[in-house]
Amino acid sequence: MKHRAVKRRSVVLGIGATAGVAATGGIALNAQASSTSSSSSSSSSSPSADALVFDPDAFTELTTTVTDTDGDDHAVTYHFWKAITYVAKPVDATYQSLNVSVPVEIDGKAVDASNAPILFANSVGGYMPSSVADATGIGGGGAGGAGGAPSGAPSASASAPGANGDTNATGGSLATNQLLALAAGYVVVEPGARGRTLKNSAGEYYGTAPAAIVDLKAAVRYVRANKGRIPGNVERIVSAGTSAGGALSSLLGASGDSPLYDRYLKEIGAADASDAIFAVGAWCPITDLEHADGAYEWNWGANVTQSTGEVVDQTVSKDLRSQFAQYQASLRLRGRNGFGPLTARNYDTYLVERYLEPSATKYLAALSDSGRESYLAKNTFITWKNGRATFTWDDFLTHVGARKKTTPAFDAFDLSTGENNEFGAGTTANRHFTAYGARNDTTGLTTRRVASDIPEKLNLMNPMYHLVEKVNGRRSKHWWIRLGTGDSDTSHVISANLAARLDNLGDDVNHLYYWDQGHGANTDPGDFITWIAEVTGYRAGK
Ligand code: DHB
Numbered sequence: 001m002k003h004r005a006v007k008r009r010s011v012v013l014g015i016g017a018t019a020g021v022a023a024t025g026g027i028a029l030n031a032q033a034s035s036t037s038s039s040s041s042s043s044s045s046s047p048s049a050d051a052l053v054f055d056p057d058a059f060t061e062l063t064t065t066v067t068d069t070d071g072d073d074h075a076v077t078y079h080f081w082k083a084i085t086y087v088a089k090p091v092d093a094t095y096q097s098l099n100v101s102v103p104v105e106i107d108g109k110a111v112d113a114s115n116a117p118i119l120f121a122n123s124v125g126g127y128m129p130s131s132v133a134d135a136t137g138i139g140g141g142g143a144g145g146a147g148g149a150p151s152g153a154p155s156a157s158a159s160a161p162g163a164n165g166d167t168n169a170t171g172g173s174l175a176t177n178q179l180l181a182l183a184a185g186y187v188v189v190e191p192g193a194r195g196r197t198l199k200n201s202a203g204e205y206y207g208t209a210p211a212a213i214v215d216l217k218a219a220v221r222y223v224r225a226n227k228g229r230i231p232g233n234v235e236r237i238v239s240a241g242t243s244a245g246g247a248l249s250s251l252l253g254a255s256g257d258s259p260l261y262d263r264y265l266k267e268i269g270a271a272d273a274s275d276a277i278f279a280v281g282a283w284c285p286i287t288d289l290e291h292a293d294g295a296y297e298w299n300w301g302a303n304v305t306q307s308t309g310e311v312v313d314q315t316v317s318k319d320l321r322s323q324f325a326q327y328q329a330s331l332r333l334r335g336r337n338g339f340g341p342l343t344a345r346n347y348d349t350y351l352v353e354r355y356l357e358p359s360a361t362k363y364l365a366a367l368s369d370s371g372r373e374s375y376l377a378k379n380t381f382i383t384w385k386n387g388r389a390t391f392t393w394d395d396f397l398t399h400v401g402a403r404k405k406t407t408p409a410f411d412a413f414d415l416s417t418g419e420n421n422e423f424g425a426g427t428t429a430n431r432h433f434t435a436y437g438a439r440n441d442t443t444g445l446t447t448r449r450v451a452s453d454i455p456e457k458l459n460l461m462n463p464m465y466h467l468v469e470k471v472n473g474r475r476s477k478h479w480w481i482r483l484g485t486g487d488s489d490t491s492h493v494i495s496a497n498l499a500a501r502l503d504n505l506g507d508d509v510n511h512l513y514y515w516d517q518g519h520g521a522n523t524d525p526g527d528f529i530t531w532i533a534e535v536t537g538y539r540a541g542k
Contacts, residue, residue, distance in 0.1 A: 054081075054230050082132075083098075083135075087222070088270075095194045114232070116233060116236075194207035214270075220252065242283040276474045278476060280479050284483050285495060293434060296491045297321045301314075319436065335354065348393035358512075413442045480528055481509065485516060486517060
């Protein structure tokens with residue numbers, strides 16, 4: 001069956017267009033997403049042997065204009081495959097489906113993408129459900145699924161202050177990656193995935209941990225199993241995601257082919273193929289969740305909270321900070337570039353010297369003389385000398401100002417965060433996932449311990465587990481990690497620990513902080529596209 005309709009869309013990507021503020025509305029905590037099917041429907045579906053065979057002919061031909069980061073327009077004709085269910089036994093096909101975009105002509109020249117890298121771009125935000133089923137072209141996926149918030153607006157990126165866990169889709173910045181990748185001649189695969197709020201008619205949550213990562217792995221397996229039918233080089237899959245999507249992107253890279261997921265993948269009828277990927281792009285990953293409360297207090301403990309204008313309970317903050325010190329010591333990480341052992345005591349110096357000052361320096365160096373002068377006049381905590389910015393950690397914290405979250409930031413005593421919901425199970429919407437959170441529960445639970453399935457769920461969701469406790473040889477070896485310096489959705493050490501661990505393992509890590517940028521920023525998407533060419537060795541047309 002051939003669908004050939006030529007549609008024309010114009011998509012304009014301005015320079016730096018991604019460094020923006022919220023474009024998507026807040027999604028209320030625990031809001032119920034509507035779904036078209038429930039988990040009970042899975043037993044009635046009959047997987048056929050060829051259910052997972054991609055039909056190379058079932059595309060629509062679309063045309064779009066992509067403005068690159070230099071401001072140049074490119075006319076791109078591409079083939080678009082829509083809403084392909086990637087598992088044989090879907091629990092909810094609205095989410096367990098992917099779209100494929102393959103460029104065939106760029107600026108009037110035919111392109112052959114049959115051996116191009118594959119950008120595997122999820123649009124998960126807030127651990128919420130994400131669907132591509134209603135997209136009308138590349139970059140159109142997002143949270144909420146059918147009828148959900150459109151998140152493909154390429155000029156937007158998410159930066160959404162709000163209460164704990166009150167999060168947004170982050171598809172905006174990713175749409176930029178996707179469009180630029182297409183215009184560079186790469187194949188783009190956009191998978192949907194189940195998310196934490198999905199509930200069936202029996203009141204059971206079927207999108208909580210580990211559903212999203214299981215789905216993304218199943219989608220990778222589907223792409224691999226269809227080698228030669230889906231254009232592109234299945235050995236050069238590069239994952240991308242932002243925030244919760246960045247966490248899942250890192251996890252996908254860290255946990256490639258881990259047997260830990262086998263039973264979950266079998267349950268949904270995933271293709272029998274490898275789910276290891278070549279490289280990872282992760283923007284502001286909200287990960288290492290069971291250690292994130294301590295890391296958060298270590299980082300932002302003294303800052304006032306956005307919602308109240310006051311500092312959080314300092315007893316709780318101090319408890320959590322000491323938990324972080326222990327955790328950090330247990331990791332036995334060495335800071336990059338010969339910094340030596342990383343501890344709770346020297347991590348401030350490490351962040352300042354290794355990431356924050358270079359970030360500010362780069363930002364200031366790119367300003368005009370007068371622009372720089374006026375920035376420095378407003379930000380007197382920065383010393384600018386010999387083309388270099390220096391400042392103290394304490395002054396940096398004051399500069400960032402109010403922290404976004406209360407305490408504990410992730411495993412809230414009142415079970416109110418998105419992460420509490422992410423670790424929900426069965427008919428229980430929200431659960432504790434740390435001993436400290438469970439012990440201090442304020443919701444009247446009689447059991448003050450985490451449930452017995454939680455430790456395994458945490459391992460299934462945490463890239464650090466696959467890099468530290470069970471070092472996975474099948475992990476990605478190329479990593480692009482980015483974080484805004486003003487992002488207090490999690491601690492700055494979360495990305496830095498991930499990067500240090502990968503570096504210590506000998507992987508290729510490209511990790512920068514974007515100066516003065518908030519949550520979801522992606523201010524160098526063109527560099528990411530170039531990096532993909534570098535690490536994959538791909539040259540279009542060669
Ligand atoms: C996201 C943001 C958060 O603050 C969080 O706790 C989890 C996810 C997000 O934007 O995806």
